[in-house]
Each structure stands twice: as structure tokens, then as C-alpha cells.
Amino acid sequence: MxxxxxxxxxxxxxxxxxxxxxxxxxxxxxxxxxxxxxxxxxxxxxxxxxxxxxxxxxxxxxxxxxxxxxxxxxxxxxxxxxxxxxxxxxxxxxxxxxxxxxxxxEAMITGLAALTLHGFTSAPPLPSLEQIDILVPRLRRLRSTGCARVVRTASLPDPELVTGLPVAPVPRALADAVAGLTDAGAVRRLLSEAVRGWHCEPASVVRELNNAKLLSRPHVVDAVDSLLAEGRAIAEDRLYRMVIEYGLPDPVWNVDLRLPGGPHLGGLDAYWPEQAVAVELDTRAPRQGHRQDDDALWSEYARKREHLERLGITVVYITPKKLRDAMEQQAAVIRTALMASGDRDPAAYVVVLPR
Incomplete structure (x- = not known):
């Protein structure tokens, strides 16, 4: 050869x-x-x-x-x-x-199996699942069979790799899991763990539930109301920890502002009276069938901010996601606003009341 x-x-x-x-x-x-x-x-x-x-x-x-x-x-x-x-x-x-x-x-694990892979303790263990949800583009010609349950979507999210497997992000996996659940307690536990475990923010969960048209189900609406309340409490706790951990001056917490003998100016999560700097948590979340309410709430935010800033009060809006992912950066924004107060004209006198 x-x-x-x-x-x-x-x-x-x-x-x-x-x-x-x-x-x-x-x-x-x-x-x-x-x-x-x-x-x-x-x-x-x-x-x-x-x-x-x-x-x-x-x-x-x-x-x-x-x-x-x-x-x-x-x-x-x-x-x-x-x-x-x-x-x-x-x-x-x-x-x-x-x-x-x-x-x-063009395929990723979603639903309860994805939540288990993400580490949810309230999701069932993998061996107990008769079927595993698999997310694919809507036009794929596949059918559910055996242990595979096909879930279709118009737009695939970017998967997250968990133990080397492509897994749907938590908000999408939650929506696909909730779509197949009728147990109100199970839905509430999953949504609560998503926020408590810092897997995601309430707004992203509500957005996916809204897209999946699940907010018309009473047991889902009840769970979402609890989710939003719990999400705000967690965000308030993060704001409190940020002030302590990054050495910011102590503000007054959860207050209402009023003009002397005049109208109510709005509630604030934190306020520094000497520097006239305010912080408000933006915990709005989209709700199905509530577009007008959402627009009205945003308009209220904008009106309040404009009114306060005309009075010389600097308003810093912070989302729960920014508090979770970039706490140091948010602390720097507030510190800058506090330090710049000496360069501004004195703010109008306002009455500060507990909320």
C-alpha cells in the first residue's frame, strides 16, 4: 500500500x-x-x-x-x-x-421541569413528572407524545443553560407551568418562590402571564395580587439595606408630602428633607384588561414627579430589578443627587407626614 x-x-x-x-x-x-x-x-x-x-x-x-x-x-x-x-x-x-x-x-425545557432545574423547591421532582414541557416555535410540525408535551410560542426566548441543558427563563417557564395548573395553592407557591428566591421580578412574571392570557383566571389573579404585594415588600427591604450597606444618610421612610395648608403631593418610599431628594420604587406591572389603569398610573407618576421637581425636589425612580442587579449603581445615583443639593436653589417648604 x-x-x-x-x-x-x-x-x-x-x-x-x-x-x-x-x-x-x-x-x-x-x-x-x-x-x-x-x-x-x-x-x-x-x-x-x-x-x-x-x-x-x-x-x-x-x-x-x-x-x-x-x-x-x-x-x-x-x-x-x-x-x-x-x-x-x-x-x-x-x-x-x-x-x-x-x-x-429551536427547543428548550419549560414549565414545571424547567422550574425544577432552576432550583424551585415548590416544583415537583423530575421523576414525578409524567410529561416534560418542551418549548418550540409555533410553526414547528411536532406533536405531543409520550413524555414530551409540546408548547408553542410565536417568539422563542433566549434559553438559559442549566446543567448543560437549554431551559426557558423563569418568567416564561412560570407562565407555561401555571397554564396547566388549577390548584390555587400550587400557583401561589410557585409565584411566591420566584420573587422570594430572587429568580426574577414580579413585573416580568406578570408580563408573561399577561402574554399567555392567564390573568382572566381568578386563582391566577389572586396569586398575582399576593405576588405584587410580596414583591413590593422585598423591594422596600432592599432599598433599606442599600442605604445601610452603602453608607447613605438616613432618610425618613414611607412618607406623604403636602404643601402647607395645600394639596397632597404624593407618597414616597424615602425622603431626605435637608437635601430635598426623594426615592420612589417603580413597582408597576402590566395587567390584562387594565391598559387604561396602567396608563393612568404612569401619568400619575409623571405628574407627581413634575410637580415635585417644580418645587425643587429631586425625584429618583428605582425599579426592583435595578435594586437587585445594580444596587451599588443605584446608591451612587442617590449619593450624587444628595451631594448636588447644595448647588440647587432651596426647595419649597413641604409638610412631611408618615404614610
Whole structure:
């Protein structure tokens, strides 16, 4: 044999190699074919009492026992993921020869399974879920079957990688989970944990529930009301901690302002009378069927701010998300406003009352 002699085609690996490799015990029909396993051989391996099993259409578990939770998750993703076929004609799926780091196109875990992966203690453990929700684009031609329940969306969110798996962000996963729940207690516990566990802000949850048209369900509305109240309490606590941790002067907390003998100017979460600087938490959240109320609330915010600033009072609006993700930056904004007070004309005299 010289250098110009063509090499013989590579022999497929023996089937026992696939079965014994714990990294690759869930494969698609296309991946098996890339190993030289014909459809007839695959069918023979999956015969009753055989060493393999077909878990979902075109997806095989290469052992006879019950699949693990991890195997079910990978199987659902393999079933729903879009195959990208490069110019060589080989589907671009996880390579059974390489590291087990699949790239799943246009598919991600959502619903209760996603919340469990995000660490929610109020979500059921994975083995107890009969079906795993999988989020795909609306136009994908897939059907729910076996342990895979297809959830469609007009616009896929950017997935978050959790233990190497693409998982829907918490607000979207919550909406998909709540869509299938009728237990008011279970809905309330999930929404509460989302905020208490600092997974996301109430406004982002309400936005997704609104988009999913779930805010017409009474048990969801009740849970959202509790969520918003709890979210405001948590934001107030963060604001209090920010003042302490970053050494800001002590304000007066939760006050109403009035002109002497005049009208009510509005409530504030924190106020520094000597510097005439105010902080208000923006905890608005969109509500289905309440667009006019939302617009009216925003107009009220704007009117109050304009009125206070005409009186020489600087108003700083802070969202709960900014308090959570950029507390130091928000403290710097307030500190700058306090330091700049000496360069401004004195503010009008106002009466400060407890709220």
C-alpha cells in the first residue's frame, strides 16, 4: 500500500460500545445511522425484551431499564430539536464520538421541569413528572407524545443553560407551568418562590402571564395580587439595606408630602428633607384588561414627579430589578443627587407626614 492507495471505509463501532458508554445512552435514529447502525438493526435491538428501547419517535435509549430523569430530558430535547443538516448531509446533532455537549436548535425545557432545574423547591421532582414541557416555535410540525408535551410560542426566548441543558427563563417557564395548573395553592407557591428566591421580578412574571392570557383566571389573579404585594415588600427591604450597606444618610421612610395648608403631593418610599431628594420604587406591572389603569398610573407618576421637581425636589425612580442587579449603581445615583443639593436653589417648604 502506498500513499495513493485509498483507505478502506471505517468499520462501524460495535453496538455494545454504544450501550456501555454512559455519556451517549440516548441517541436519535440519525446518530445511530452515523455509527453504521441500520434501521433494521435498531428495530432488532428494540424488540420486546431487547437491550434498547424507543422512548420517543426517532429517539432511543440504549438500555432496557427505566430511563433516568437526565435521559428523559435529553430525549425530549432530541425529539423536538431542529436538525441542521450541513453540506455534507450529516445532521448536526450531538456527536456520539465527542464530548456530550449537545446543541439543541429551536427547543428548550419549560414549565414545571424547567422550574425544577432552576432550583424551585415548590416544583415537583423530575421523576414525578409524567410529561416534560418542551418549548418550540409555533410553526414547528411536532406533536405531543409520550413524555414530551409540546408548547408553542410565536417568539422563542433566549434559553438559559442549566446543567448543560437549554431551559426557558423563569418568567416564561412560570407562565407555561401555571397554564396547566388549577390548584390555587400550587400557583401561589410557585409565584411566591420566584420573587422570594430572587429568580426574577414580579413585573416580568406578570408580563408573561399577561402574554399567555392567564390573568382572566381568578386563582391566577389572586396569586398575582399576593405576588405584587410580596414583591413590593422585598423591594422596600432592599432599598433599606442599600442605604445601610452603602453608607447613605438616613432618610425618613414611607412618607406623604403636602404643601402647607395645600394639596397632597404624593407618597414616597424615602425622603431626605435637608437635601430635598426623594426615592420612589417603580413597582408597576402590566395587567390584562387594565391598559387604561396602567396608563393612568404612569401619568400619575409623571405628574407627581413634575410637580415635585417644580418645587425643587429631586425625584429618583428605582425599579426592583435595578435594586437587585445594580444596587451599588443605584446608591451612587442617590449619593450624587444628595451631594448636588447644595448647588440647587432651596426647595419649597413641604409638610412631611408618615404614610
Amino acid at each position: 502506498n500513499h495513493n492507495t485509498p483507505l478502506p471505509p471505517a468499520s462501524p463501532r460495535p453496538l455494545r460500545h454504544l450501550s456501555h458508554d454512559s455519556r451517549h445512552r440516548v441517541l436519535t435514529a440519525a446518530q445511530l445511522r452515523s455509527h453504521g447502525v441500520s434501521p433494521a438493526e435498531t428495530a432488532d435491538q428494540c424488540r420486546p425484551g431487547g437491550p434498547w428501547q424507543q422512548l420517543l419517535p426517532g429517539v432511543y435509549v440504549l438500555h432496557p431499564g427505566p430511563p433516568t430523569s437526565e435521559e428523559r430530558l435529553h430525549a425530549v430535547l432530541l425529539y423536538a430539536a431542529r436538525e441542521v443538516t450541513p453540506s455534507n448531509g450529516v445532521p448536526a446533532q450531538p456527536d456520539a464520538d465527542g464530548p456530550h455537549r449537545p446543541t439543541y436548535q
